[in-house]
Amino acid sequence: MQNELYDVIIIGGGPAGSSAAIYTSRARLKTLVIDKDPHAGALGMAHAIANYPGIPETLGGMELLELMKRQAVSFGARYLRDKVTALDPNGPEKSVFTVSASMYRAKTLILATGSMGKSSDLPGEKKLVGLGVSYCATCDAAFYRERIVAVYGKSREAVEEALILCRFAANVILLCPAPKLSLPEEEMAMLRSAANLEIRYNSRILSVNGQKELESVTLEGSDGQLPVDGLFIYLTGSSPVLDFIGGSLELSQCGCLKVDREFTTSAPGVFAAGDMLCKEIKQAVIVAGEGCQAALYADKYLRGGLKPKSDYKATANEGRH
Template sequence: MSNHHRVVILGTGPAGYTAAIYAARASLQPVIVEGSEPGGQLTLTTEVENFPGFSDGVQGPELMVAMRTQAERFGATFRTGLATSVNLSERPFRIVVDEKETLTADTLIIATGASAKMLGVPGEQEMIGRGVSTCATCDGFFFRNKKVLVVGGGDSAMEEATYLTHHAEKVTIVHRREEFRASKVMQDRARHNEKIDFVLNVTPLEMVSDGNKVTGLKVKSNETGEERVLEADGVFVAIGHRPNTDFLKGQVEVDKVGYIVTSGHSSATNVPGVFACGDVMDSHYRQAITAAGSGCKAAMDVEKFLEGSAVHDWSMSSAK
């Protein structure tokens, strides 16, 4: 297989796979570099009940395999590996995979996603999908009338906790300090919700489980050193996300957190011919369906770019 391609897509998940489906159907023969977690975060999810078209829900890994197979059906090809560096300063673009193989491309779609920051405590990784979650919108429905913990002190934690009150019987926000980083309006909203309690100035030590599912979180008081277990049916880790953009090394414009900046409602970056989709450029929604939609946009923008027409700047026009 030649190492030069019209379209290279970095990353999979709903964004990368959808971009691959659309690009392949446009006869662009895209090559997808799968990364270290083929299928993205959904491969760590069990039941997905909010993706359209599956009335009884679908397993996250099953959904990702179906998307990958669909892309292959139309001619997309996959390479296992991690993009370790890129050169976007000249054409064709150069993408180094696993620090050894170099691909060149006329256009590039970045769909490398964002990784949830984790606590790093024992039992956490083992219990992901079995009571440990990083997405209330995705998993809150499974905790109807149950008791859950939300670990964090920023706007994300307050937002997750408030959302979970629509499902859970009781929500407890656990934070390592007495003061929160969240905005006052978000704090007030949480404090005025009768379903939300607070356990402050404690350090999480360990996810507690019965071997099959989470039963609580062991914490230590930062004042007395006393350890105790906060009993719960679920633990939501809400300490932020980290966009997977380190390999870009400043070659594409990113915001202060590291999310790729795109132009208006398009997927275009500040580098002509480079496009971004999914959680790597979306710090707000972070849903499988919105990621898939942005992957569609990226592939369509690439097709227009390769045809020689400039990507339309939707920010300069009115919606029709």
């Protein structure tokens, strides 16, 4: 694998990277996907996905990833388990260096390493992720119909997610660790009008409790134990996974990778897609669409700037390079 020159190396095998791989390999581009560990990505961590179009069953995130990978492999993509540590994105042949001291070369790169939540590390939190602890109401609110849930945080995101949960849960308790929420008056009015929402200020969680699933949280001071079925945590936000980029590509002032309308980074032939692009809305269907676009623009680049070719006809030897 190491001596070959690939048309495309995709870094990250989540929904963005695997969707890109489906398109590049089906376009008969020699494609290598390097992924350090699917369980470490956001979709790999998701307990249950019920909103991915075309999949009416509720699947575990890993099951959905496996389906995407199978599809890409069926068209000829190769997957490699390794961690990318550095890039040389310049020139017509780009180099990718991995932790196993290997070097891979390609004419184009698609970066899709996602965005990691900064762990809030409450005692008991980690072992209950997916068993009552969540970080995404858009993803999981529907699993909490008529249940009691707490939202922990003081950011605008925490408030918006609490309002989403109010549409499903019987009661939503917003545990705000500060003396007040700094929001415009119209948003505070929306909060006050939600009949099933209670806000507790200066409320800090000491531990997250439960054996097989979440049972309660322990609050600081006299509030003690609060029994809840769900806990949505929005304390720290998330940041794009860019550690392997070093100074090789341009970042914006807020530390996000710069891309243009065609998902091209500051280096020609290097594209990026998915949650690593500092997205406001993080959903598998959105990043899959971006992976598709990055793949089509990589194909366009390889064909000397011709219009993206989106309708590939199946052929008898599809998947063979």
